[in-house]
Amino acid sequence: MNKRRKRHNPEQIVRKLRDADAMLNAGKDLASMLQTLEVSESTYLRWRNQYGGMKSEEAKRLKQLEDENKRLKELVADLSLDNKMLKNISEGNW
DSSP states (O other): OOOOOOOOOHHHHHHHHHHHHHHHHTTOOHHHHHHHHTOOHHHHHHHHHHHTTOOHHHHHHHHHHHHHHHHHHHHHHHHHHHHHHHHHHHHTOO
16 A cells, blocks of 8 residues: 655644653553554654654744745856856966
8 A cells, every 4th residue: 555755844843743642641552543643653753853842833943944045045056057057268278
């Protein structure tokens, strides 16, 4: 049985982590909690490490900053490539 891969936004992840804590505190075992949340153990642990004690607003802000950082890195890479091309052309190495 192939399941489609789901993408969760930061608010959903924080909500699922909060639900997981509630289930574990209520005495539910880890396997049944993971099955209820429909995530694997590795996903749960990765989420726990990344979004551990965050509120949903903080997680949303973190995601926005990561996206902005990615965009800025791409911009720097493009500009440095342009700069390198201009240096080669000005030296006559084309």
